[in-house]
Amino acid sequence: MSFRIAIASGKGGTGKTTVSVNLYHFLAANDGLRISLLDCDVEEPNDAIFFPDASLVKEVEIFRDLPVIDTDKCTFCRRCVEYCEFNAIVVIPPANYAEVNASLCHSCGACIVACNESAITERKETIGKMTSFRPERNMNLIEGRLKIGSSMQTMVIKELKKSAPADDDITLFDAPPGTSCPVVETIHDADYVILVTEPTLFGLHDLKLMVELLEEMDKEFGVVINKAGLGDQSLYDYLQSNQLEVLGEIPFSQEYAGLYAKGDILNKIPQEIKNSYQSIVEAMELRRSKK
């Protein structure tokens, strides 16, 4: 079974994508390993930008089921309203009014179970799409992209994960920023989580939130310090006093940031950055062999 590594951060802009894309690149260089990278940052996926020569394999739409109430059959009993955890159903008996609010509905299906009159049916609604690329013979890159206006991030991430090839050796999940539901959905089935942070106060603040979340979820994790050299000492003090594992440090370089902005970080990787990733790759290989 595939070894699943999620790359998360809390704070945005710490380097999740940079680390994901590089790790993907270096792990795949180990001959024969089948690696997939799933871009779970479905609100603005960008991993594919770094693989302009990858061949497009397929593109599929993602749907959800949206309940619709037939007011001819509805008795306005409000049972569905009581079942709905999200206050997405409005039923006003004196007005013979019953409607589902699509922007509040999570497509959980509880209202259909609740209804004794078979007044609720479902229709398909597009919530996003999934695009698969193949950068190399042993590499799959699958991107989830949420439809603008939809708030069904977690459902897109779920579908994305279902599409990961079953015979992968390693699957990487590039998580969205933050610590909310889409992040939980991304990391809940990961075997290991890499937290990417930066030595700034914002980086530290959000790292702490992420560490709290992972401890609650009982996940194994390690920290990668990106943009090392910026900011101050507080991150290092925190890591040390909490005895958190540091997997590697990536030095801050304006030149490297420039290459990132051009989408060109895999062609001429500076030696010191190569060294950093080699040690992270070794740490991951070790974890995988223990699984």
Next chain:
Amino acid sequence: MMTVITSSGNNKNSLFDKRFGRTAWFCLYDEETKKTTFIENTDNETSNGAGTKAAEKMVELKVEKVISGDFGPKAKDLLDKFNIQMVIIQDDGIKVKDILEKLKQ
């Protein structure tokens, strides 16, 4: 005609609450009898859909006019559908009785 004013407390001396769905109380004013009743908003701490819940209550109470600080898009849609007039007052620190006075004039 029934009018509702969103209120932070259960009497006329309470501050006007500028939130619609998240208001603590609804002050229901009957223009015929000049009577006011205060109804607690039991859905003001729900994580989702407080505005729709409040709008639903307005329809049930047969309210024709709601006075609040603002209305969210989902509440607005529903109030529009039932032809309930929305009045926005953006002044800070005014009391429910000040608005009632204006209504009576």
